[in-house]
Amino acid sequence: MKFKNLLALLAVSMLFFSCGDDNNTVEDYDAAGQSLKDDVTLIEYLQTHYLNEDDGGIWTITNGETPLMDQVETQHITQDDVSYKLYYLKQEEGTTSSPSRADSVLVTYTGMLLDSTVFDARSTNIWFSLSGVIDGWSYGFTNFKAGTKVVNADESFYYENSGKGILFIPSGLAYRNVTQLSIPQDSPLVFQITLNDVNEADDDNDGILSKYEDLDNDGNVKNDDTDGDTIPNYLDVDDDNDGILTKDEDANNDGDPRNDDTDGDGIPDYLDTDN
Incomplete structure (x- = not known):
């Protein structure tokens, strides 16, 4: 199945923003060791799953489909002397400007655990400051560009040619070893994202x-x-x-x-x- 279930989206959306840079962890947390474990886990996931172009979902390979591992790029990140690998799949690069890690982004997204549980989703545009979310977002979005805003005669608007892709984030760039409602501790996360606009904050x-x-x-x-x-x-x-x-x-x-x-x-x- 593509998605296992949909949980308490509003509550988690608020948590996702407010706790995005929460580094409060229990004692004896081995960030470097967990990073290595997460990378093994993410590589296994990328080797055994594929992007279904028909519905845009991520499915388990059953019939020789092209694995995500063959499509992703790797972003090497060092933070607090710990090395991380963030993987991203660029479906559409976008056409205008890329955000810095201090800018705000107008996005839609779906967030999943590796077992396909959807813990958060937003199908309508919402602004986030990249200085106030999980590090996997603040780094990951810099690989994409925003779209072009098209304003209609009635002043309504939409975006076209927006950046679109998937972020595969190790737990050390997410919530580390702190449980967040429906997100267990030490959980790598998957986000399917669309970047529509960028605001220099x-x-x-x-x-x-x-x-x-x-x-x-x-x-x-x-x-x-x-x-x-x-x-x-x-x-x-x-x-x-x-x-x-x-x-x-x-x-x-x-x-x-x-x-x-x-x-x-x-x-x-x-x-x-x-x-």
């Missing part, structure tokens, strides 16, 4: 796009905290804690605080407590 409305607040250029905006106040810059309205809002440190009023350096020390004013 400015999460703290300080005039600097969140993706540009990744000062160490490691792709992760959550570990950049200039003033050490435990609020990462992309959520901090006063990045240098000098009492002046970042958006008000735009001395030349061009809308970009990043190019204002009043004292010429090479540090832009919004990051400089002594300007």
